[in-house]
Amino acid sequence: MNYPLLDTLNDPLDLRKLSAADLTQVAAELRQFIINIVATKEGHLGASLGVVELTLALHYVFNTPDDKLIWDVGHQAYGHKILTGRRDLFETNRQYKGLSGFPKREESIYDTFGTGHSSTSISAALGMAIASKIKGEFNRQHIAVIGDASVASGMAFEALNHAGDSDANILVILNDNAIGIDPSVGALKNYLTNVKTGSQGQDNIFEALNFKYFGPVDGHDIDKLLEIFNTLKKIKGPKFLHVITTKGKGLKQAETNQVVYHAPGKFDALTGELSPKNTAVQPPKYQDVFGLTLVELAKKNEKIVGITPAMPTGSSLKYMMQQFPERAFDVGIAEQHAVTLAAGIACVGLMPFCTIYSTFLQRAYDQLIHDVALQKLPVIFCIDRAGLVGEDGATHHGIFDLSYLRCIPNLIIYAPRNEIDLRNILYTAQLGLDLPIAIRYPRGRGNLLKWKLPFSTIEIGKAQNLKEGNRIAILVTGHFTDRALEVAESFTDRISVYYFGFVKPLDRIMLQRIFSKYASIVTLEDGVKAGGFGSSIVQEAAKYNYKGDIRILGIPDQFIEHGATEQLYESVGLDTESLRQEIISLLP
Numbered sequence: 001m002n003y004p005l006l007d008t009l010n011d012p013l014d015l016r017k018l019s020a021a022d023l024t025q026v027a028a029e030l031r032q033f034i035i036n037i038v039a040t041k042e043g044h045l046g047a048s049l050g051v052v053e054l055t056l057a058l059h060y061v062f063n064t065p066d067d068k069l070i071w072d073v074g075h076q077a078y079g080h081k082i083l084t085g086r087r088d089l090f091e092t093n094r095q096y097k098g099l100s101g102f103p104k105r106e107e108s109i110y111d112t113f114g115t116g117h118s119s120t121s122i123s124a125a126l127g128m129a130i131a132s133k134i135k136g137e138f139n140r141q142h143i144a145v146i147g148d149a150s151v152a153s154g155m156a157f158e159a160l161n162h163a164g165d166s167d168a169n170i171l172v173i174l175n176d177n178a179i180g181i182d183p184s185v186g187a188l189k190n191y192l193t194n195v196k197t198g199s200q201g202q203d204n205i206f207e208a209l210n211f212k213y214f215g216p217v218d219g220h221d222i223d224k225l226l227e228i229f230n231t232l233k234k235i236k237g238p239k240f241l242h243v244i245t246t247k248g249k250g251l252k253q254a255e256t257n258q259v260v261y262h263a264p265g266k267f268d269a270l271t272g273e274l275s276p277k278n279t280a281v282q283p284p285k286y287q288d289v290f291g292l293t294l295v296e297l298a299k300k301n302e303k304i305v306g307i308t309p310a311m312p313t314g315s316s317l318k319y320m321m322q323q324f325p326e327r328a329f330d331v332g333i334a335e336q337h338a339v340t341l342a343a344g345i346a347c348v349g350l351m352p353f354c355t356i357y358s359t360f361l362q363r364a365y366d367q368l369i370h371d372v373a374l375q376k377l378p379v380i381f382c383i384d385r386a387g388l389v390g391e392d393g394a395t396h397h398g399i400f401d402l403s404y405l406r407c408i409p410n411l412i413i414y415a416p417r418n419e420i421d422l423r424n425i426l427y428t429a430q431l432g433l434d435l436p437i438a439i440r441y442p443r444g445r446g447n448l449l450k451w452k453l454p455f456s457t458i459e460i461g462k463a464q465n466l467k468e469g470n471r472i473a474i475l476v477t478g479h480f481t482d483r484a485l486e487v488a489e490s491f492t493d494r495i496s497v498y499y500f501g502f503v504k505p506l507d508r509i510m511l512q513r514i515f516s517k518y519a520s521i522v523t524l525e526d527g528v529k530a531g532g533f534g535s536s537i538v539q540e541a542a543k544y545n546y547k548g549d550i551r552i553l554g555i556p557d558q559f560i561e562h563g564a565t566e567q568l569y570e571s572v573g574l575d576t577e578s579l580r581q582e583i584i585s586l587l588p
């Protein structure tokens with residue numbers, strides 16, 4: 001594939017040597033380059049295609065990296081990476097030891113702020129703008145590019161509220177494509193639609209917040225973007241530019257099927273068609289076990305309400321939203337609100353199932369403690385993407401939840417070992433608990449083809465002995481249970497496996513039996529070792545005055561980068577072979 005102009009661009013200085021008229025061709029080449037690589041290497045597609053012209057115009061007019069450019073979420077920054085010296089490395093995007101799929105300060109001086117989670121860009125840009133002013137660097141611009149779904153989040157509004165009351169040199173660019181991963185929701189989305197259609201009248205929210213407002217402008221018209229940026233760069237203080245773009249621009253399928261092409265997996269770069277799916281019958285994704293089981297339960301239990309902060313497709317709450325639109329809500333990128341909304345719903349006797357990715361629940365920690373657990377409100381948290389998630393990397397791994405949840409009083413924590421177990425704990429939870437429960441399960445597929453079995457109730461706080469052995473006890477939680485069994489089988493009758501679905505409350509009776517029987521214990525989890533399941537066993541062992549060895553196996557005290565999930569587990573010694581070696585080293 002030929003990229004005659006793109007191939008000459010090693011950084012934005014080269015770009016600025018081109019004539020403005022050349023930028024149209026660069027845009028076409030850049031778009032094709034992104035399509036060609038993402039088609040085979042996978043990744044986020046639609047968002048980056050939508051901001052090709054915006055990316056070029058920003059780097060052309062502004063003096064990056066001295067002017068600070070911050071991409072919200074960062075999943076749209078592929079063009080930015082390619083133009084800022086990473087074209088040749090881009091085929092390693094999201095792969096183990098390759099480029100990160102998100103901006104990352106260690107990777108480039110052009111990546112001024114690391115992102116991955118949404119709605120941080122305005123705060124970060126404002127922080128930089130305030131610091132520049134304190135340092136006397138008055139001419140620097142600080143630019144946050146934020147999407148229409150991300151700008152509706154609380155954090156973004158907190159930053160707008162602060163910035164609008166300052167004289168900071170900040171430019172907020174709203175990249176409005178009317179969609180997040182799923183279609184955008186909420187009153188702000190309606191307002192933005194009215195602005196675009198001209199039916200909004202004179203009122204302007206952003207002007208009311210004291211920003212100088214510009215737009216809306218067509219974000220695919222390079223000349224218009226150059227003109228407006230040349231104006232904006234001379235204006236001091238807080239400015240807001242409303243840009244209209246099309247997610248997936250330039251690839252027909254990505255434009256028409258924006259949800260799927262947000263991150264489409266492999267596809268044909270020429271036709272845009274998705275690569276054929278594996279047609280063999282496969283075990284279900286955990287998210288679908290959750291989503292489909294919830295529909296089954298909601299048909300019989302009218303108290304069930306579903307909540308997702310902006311991930312109806314990713315969490316599979318979409319199934320309930322389709323069947324029971326009056327009882328299932330996408331609240332937008334608003335994790336804090338989602339949790340307290342669930343608390344409110346529980347207060348009045350309904351049964352909220354609040355599904356949030358483990359990594360995004362970090363945003364709502366105070367709400368979890370203050371609004372839910374402290375008041376013993378029986379919210380059912382369905383925490384998806386627990387454990388390592390793969391190519392999204394350090395910003396998205398769900399490895400902290402067991403530790404950050406375990407220290408909260410009144411909270412039940414359950415990590416199902418498989419799809420049937422997940423179904424049964426969902427069933428058990430909706431029978432009525434008098435405490436909140438956090439049910440956490442991994443990204444991707446389970447192992448069972450037959451998983452839609454009749455429901456059975458799970459006894460709260462009970463562990464199970466799955467395999468009896470006489471030397472070492474493996475205590476395991478969550479989906480690593482099969483891994484523990486596989487390892488144990490290879491040692492015939494020497495290794496026991498105890499499955500602790502409940503990380504809290506722990507089965508103390510079972511633990512006492514284990515402490516009195518084994519001289520060596522290994523704990524296994526897909527979360528951080530610090531403060532997690534293994535830690536809780538060590539604490540119990542100390543209370544019991546246990547004198548044997550306990551080895552905690554989990555994620556070490558470091559951020560884990562991106563790569564295929566199994567590759568990453570191997571890198572931290574949690575693959576089957578490494579576990580087997582650990583056991584061998586403990587055997588007398």
Ligand SMILES: Cc1ncc(C[n+]2csc(CCOP(=O)(O)OP(=O)(O)O)c2C)c(N)n1
Pocket residue numbers: 047073075076116117118146147148149150151175177179180181247310311333360363
């Ligand atoms: C705090 C947080 N919640 C959820 C997500 C998952 N997420 C990633 S991109 C995205 C949609 C972003 O939409 P928008 O800001 O409009 O950008 P676009 O994809 O349209 O460019 C969501 C919900 C996230 N990254 N961070």
Ligand SMILES: CC(=O)[C@@H](O)[C@H](O)COP(=O)(O)O
Pocket residue numbers: 044073075116181263314385389392443
């Ligand atoms: C950028 C972002 O936060 C999401 O697009 C995320 O990558 C989705 O993750 P899943 O693919 O696990 O749904």
Ligand SMILES: [Mg+2]
Pocket residue numbers: 147148149175176177178179180
């Ligand atoms: Mg959007």
